[in-house]
Amino acid sequence: MSDEDTLVVKDSNGTQLSDGDSVTVIKDLKVKGTSVTLKRGTLCRNIRMTDDADLIECNVDKVKGLVLRTEFVKKA
Numbered sequence: 001m002s003d004e005d006t007l008v009v010k011d012s013n014g015t016q017l018s019d020g021d022s023v024t025v026i027k028d029l030k031v032k033g034t035s036v037t038l039k040r041g042t043l044c045r046n047i048r049m050t051d052d053a054d055l056i057e058c059n060v061d062k063v064k065g066l067v068l069r070t071e072f073v074k075k076a
Contacts, residue, residue, distance in 0.1 A: 009053050015075045017056065021047050023073040036062045043076060044068070 009017045012026055025042045044058035050067065057067050 007049065007051075007053050009049055009056065009070060011074045012071050013074050017047065017049075017070070017075060019047065019049055022076040023047055023056070023058070023068075024076045025068070025072060026074050027072050029068075029072060031063055031066065034063060038063075044073070 011017055011023060017023065022043060022045045025038050025040060025044070028040050029038045030036075031038060038060060042060060044060055044066075046058070048057045050057055054070055055067050056070055056073070057065065060066055
């Protein structure tokens with residue numbers, strides 16, 4: 001894999017994210033398909049990268065396998 005193929009994922013502040021990091025939600029988000037709202041400041045532990053640089057996958061207490069846009073999170 002060359003340097004051009006590596007995916008650089010950044011949070012809302014421009015900090016680089018990697019697998020296993022913890023992130024915090026910076027805005028109240030309604031989760032589609034459920035009645036759950038993620039409140040600002042909710043901690044998502046042990047994130048996983050996806051094939052898209054704008055999306056990360058994480059587990060929250062109430063929702064498993066949640067995919068969040070990186071523009072709504074910051075590194076904890």
